[in-house]
Amino acid sequence: MTAAFPLTLSGVQVRRQGKTVLGPVDLTLNTTGTTIIVGPNGSGKTTLLRVMHGIERFNGGQVAWERDDPAKHGFVFQTPVMMRRTVAENLAYPLKLMKTPKDQIVMAVDHWLARIGLEASRGGQATRLSGGERQKLAIARALIRKPDVLFLDEPCANLDGHATREIEVLLHEVASAGTRLVMATHDMGQARRLANDVVFLLDGKIHEFGSAATVFATPSTPELAAFLRGDIVS
Amino acid sequence: MIEFLDGLAAAFWLVVNLDEELWEISLRSLRVTLSALLIASAIAIPLGTYLAVQRFRYRRFVISMINALMGLPPVVVGLVVYIMLSRSGPFGVLNLLFTPTAMIIAQVIIITPVIASIAHQSMRELWAEYHDLLISLNTSKRQRILTLIYDGRRNLLTAALAGFGRAIGEVGAIMIVGGNIDHVTRVLTTAIALETGKGDFALALGLGFILIGIAILVNLAIHTLSRTEREGRW
Amino acid sequence: MIRALCITIAVLYAPIATADVMRMAVTTSFENSGLADVLLPAIKADLDLDVQLLVVGTGQALRLGEAGDVDAILVHSKAAEEAFVAAGHGTYRREIMYNDFVIIGPKADGAGIGAATNAADALGRIAAAEAAFVSRGDDSGTHNAELAIWTTAGIDTAALGPWYQSVGAGMGAALNTAAGLDVYVFSDRASWLNFGNKDGLAVLYQGDPALFNQYAYLPVNPAKNSHVRNDLAVQLEGWLTSPKAATLIDDFQIGGEKLFTFNASAN
Numbered sequence: 237m238t239a240a241f242p243l244t245l246s247g248v249q250v251r252r253q254g255k256t257v258l259g260p261v262d263l264t265l266n267t268t269g270t271t272i273i274v275g276p277n278g279s280g281k282t283t284l285l286r287v288m289h290g291i292e293r294f295n296g297g298q299v300a301w302e303r304d305d306p307a308k309h310g311f312v313f314q315t316p317v318m319m320r321r322t323v324a325e326n327l328a329y330p331l332k333l334m335k336t337p338k339d340q341i342v343m344a345v346d347h348w349l350a351r352i353g354l355e356a357s358r359g360g361q362a363t364r365l366s367g368g369e370r371q372k373l374a375i376a377r378a379l380i381r382k383p384d385v386l387f388l389d390e391p392c393a394n395l396d397g398h399a400t401r402e403i404e405v406l407l408h409e410v411a412s413a414g415t416r417l418v419m420a421t422h423d424m425g426q427a428r429r430l431a432n433d434v435v436f437l438l439d440g441k442i443h444e445f446g447s448a449a450t451v452f453a454t455p456s457t458p459e460l461a462a463f464l465r466g467d468i469v470s
Numbered sequence: 471m472i473e474f475l476d477g478l479a480a481a482f483w484l485v486v487n488l489d490e491e492l493w494e495i496s497l498r499s500l501r502v503t504l505s506a507l508l509i510a511s512a513i514a515i516p517l518g519t520y521l522a523v524q525r526f527r528y529r530r531f532v533i534s535m536i537n538a539l540m541g542l543p544p545v546v547v548g549l550v551v552y553i554m555l556s557r558s559g560p561f562g563v564l565n566l567l568f569t570p571t572a573m574i575i576a577q578v579i580i581i582t583p584v585i586a587s588i589a590h591q592s593m594r595e596l597w598a599e600y601h602d603l604l605i606s607l608n609t610s611k612r613q614r615i616l617t618l619i620y621d622g623r624r625n626l627l628t629a630a631l632a633g634f635g636r637a638i639g640e641v642g643a644i645m646i647v648g649g650n651i652d653h654v655t656r657v658l659t660t661a662i663a664l665e666t667g668k669g670d671f672a673l674a675l676g677l678g679f680i681l682i683g684i685a686i687l688v689n690l691a692i693h694t695l696s697r698t699e700r701e702g703r704w
Numbered sequence: 705m706i707r708a709l710c711i712t713i714a715v716l717y718a719p720i721a722t723a724d725v726m727r728m729a730v731t732t733s734f735e736n737s738g739l740a741d742v743l744l745p746a747i748k749a750d751l752d753l754d755v756q757l758l759v760v761g762t763g764q765a766l767r768l769g770e771a772g773d774v775d776a777i778l779v780h781s782k783a784a785e786e787a788f789v790a791a792g793h794g795t796y797r798r799e800i801m802y803n804d805f806v807i808i809g810p811k812a813d814g815a816g817i818g819a820a821t822n823a824a825d826a827l828g829r830i831a832a833a834e835a836a837f838v839s840r841g842d843d844s845g846t847h848n849a850e851l852a853i854w855t856t857a858g859i860d861t862a863a864l865g866p867w868y869q870s871v872g873a874g875m876g877a878a879l880n881t882a883a884g885l886d887v888y889v890f891s892d893r894a895s896w897l898n899f900g901n902k903d904g905l906a907v908l909y910q911g912d913p914a915l916f917n918q919y920a921y922l923p924v925n926p927a928k929n930s931h932v933r934n935d936l937a938v939q940l941e942g943w944l945t946s947p948k949a950a951t952l953i954d955d956f957q958i959g960g961e962k963l964f965t966f967n968a969s970a971n
Contacts, residue, residue, distance in 0.1 A: 291605050309606075317603035320596075320621045329617075330607055557772040557931050565931070567773055568727060568758065649758040651727075664759075667876035668736060670900045695708055 240384040241267040248297035258283045258440040269432030270417040280440040281420035310378030310386040316370045318362040326362045348376040368399025388419040477675025499657040503637040506577035518589030522597045539583035548643030551576045568649040576643040581633035592625035725754040726936040729765035729774040732874040737894030762844040772929030776937040780919045781845035794922035801964045802918045807909040809888035823912040824857035836887035841870030850890040897958040
């Protein structure tokens with residue numbers, strides 16, 4: 237299940253055009269639970285997620301998994317990528333890449349379509365779905381290969397309240413079933429609702445890292461306190 | 471103006487009488503052009519797609535070259551191919567000169583850059599759309615190329631039809647390498663040139679109208695068969 | 705979709721066949737006469753030989769012979785032919801038939817060449833009147849014949865004014881241009897008779913022996929290129945110089961007018 241963890245980042249840095257966008261970062265994520273990464277816009281949340289997932293090049297430092305299998309990661313982007321295919325085909329795509337037998341694909345697709353409530357749209361073009369539906373599809377697609385960890389980059393940033401609630405419910409189910417979630421968000425309410433651990437990023441550096449209970453109740457840095465209050469922090 | 475009406479009349483009577491010679495040269499036109507189209511697409515589409523997904527040192531140069539080659543004068547291509555295939559030339563032993571095969575070779579050289587350039591353009595846009603997702607799913611280069619080609623097939627079809635249009639109306643190259651031999655390498659365009667040279671404008675125009683008619687039919691047929699206007703699988 | 709593709713492929717590719725053939729380069733003026741349409745079926749019937757004709761200008765015909773891309777050539781440019789044989793590209797030249805050249809122009813004949821005493825005089829009158837004139841300008845047999853007459857008239861075409869227009873094209877195209885501009889042009893009779901776009905032009909001067917247009921047959925030298933079918937070329941030559949060919953050629957007419965005169969001698 238999550239034998240890939242713990243994940244250790246040591247001294248990881250990402251530089252772009254001379255500027256240090258992230259780092260140096262030292263972080264160890266443990267085996268279970270949901271880790272939420274919070275921080276103002278531009279603090280490096282997306283970069284940190286992408287580095288952990290392995291799709292961002294970093295200059296300096298190390299990313300060490302206990303046991304890394306890239307196929308065992310799922311990633312959900314802020315703006316979901318809908319392939320120019322039907323809803324069902326979008327879901328099936330990651331399994332087709334793995335050359336999964338056809339009957340298993342059908343079962344998995346049926347299962348997830350039901351779970352995210354998109355059975356009626358299964359034959360329609362995915363590009364025609366609403367924002368919330370797209371994101372649910374993206375999440376299901378990311379989960380269809382039963383990954384050890386699901387990375388999510390502000391999945392609800394562009395969604396309305398109704399869609400957000402549906403997705404949080406889905407994520408809650410998924411987390412309870414044992415999938416490790418690592419999610420970036422700047423919705424503090426969402427963070428409080430979902431987090432087991434919290435990482436507070438500011439200017440590309442980790443200012444705080446701890447259990448949700450601790451961090452929210454008693455922030456140890458003035459910046460985080462200000463951020464929790466809702467002030468603009470930079 | 472009289473000539474236009476004469477030309478339309480000539481075209482009409484040729485078609486209505488199922489003129490044997492017309493049938494023969496029309497079929498030959500289609501045979502040569504469609505063969506060239508198939509071969510050129512088989513080269514150009516993977517090439518254009520590969521150039522969209524693979525970064526390498528001289529990529530921009532290669533793309534510029536392909537775009538520039540679109541402007542290659544067909545008659546020059548014809549001359550070069552003639553010199554190559556001439557009995558006193560390097561490939562004379564193949565005995566291909568003044569055969570439809572030589573015409574196909576010349577047309578492949580002419581239309582491959584056209585198809586590759588248009589294909590590359592669409593594939594580049596599609597790759598920009600799919601980039602994050604395909605990298606995140608850990609796809610191989612081969613899987614990426616195949617996915618892009620499949621999902622982008624409508625645009626690739628347009629690219630191919632552009633190549634078809636270029637080829638069906640081409641006359642300079644195939645005149646030189648084919649020789650416009652009656653019953654062997656005479657096609658619609660070379661017949662038009664011949665009749666024009668003889669001063670029989672009405673017949674030349676008539677053949678021209680028929681050529682346009684065939685081009686329209688082919689385009690319509692392809693679009694209907696692939697149901698591009700309705701959503702469908704295509 | 706797939707099924708439609710298969711059917712299309714079957715229809716398109718069915719008639720492909722291979723044949724043992726002979727290729728001959730002939731000039732556009734020969735093709736324009738329409739004589740080939742009479743001779744080729746007879747050749748096929750008598751010799752079971754498929755003669756593929758490449759209709760090109762004299763210059764290109766000689767070039768194709770030189771390269772060995774054709775097995776024989778039929779052209780009408782004696783000097784160029786003799787040079788071709790001398791250079792070893794052709795085995796020999798065999799005269800087959802002749803027709804004549806004519807000078808064509810607007811019916812009004814502004815330069816008055818209808819009253820000329822000979823061909824050189826006719827061209828001389830055109831030069832004197834600086835009447836617009838279209839020349840083939842493509843180093844063809846017809847073009848060279850035209851140049852020879854200018855030379856006889858003592859006129860250097862390179863020094864002529866813009867009224868002398870060198871179009872660098874075949875006979876049909878040159879006639880088209882002349883008809884379009886309503887000007888003088890030098891043509892072979894056969895092309896003229898078959899030309900479908902005469903407009904306001906007519907034959908204004910003819911008959912001078914200097915306008916004699918000899919067609920000769922030259923087999924390409926097999927020693928130069930082993931792929932050349934000299935055997936077939938010799939076979940065809942035998943037929944072209946036979947009494948049967950003589951009859952077909954002499955009887956050939958366009959609109960009641962005889963075009964060619966057979967003059968091959970026994971070899």
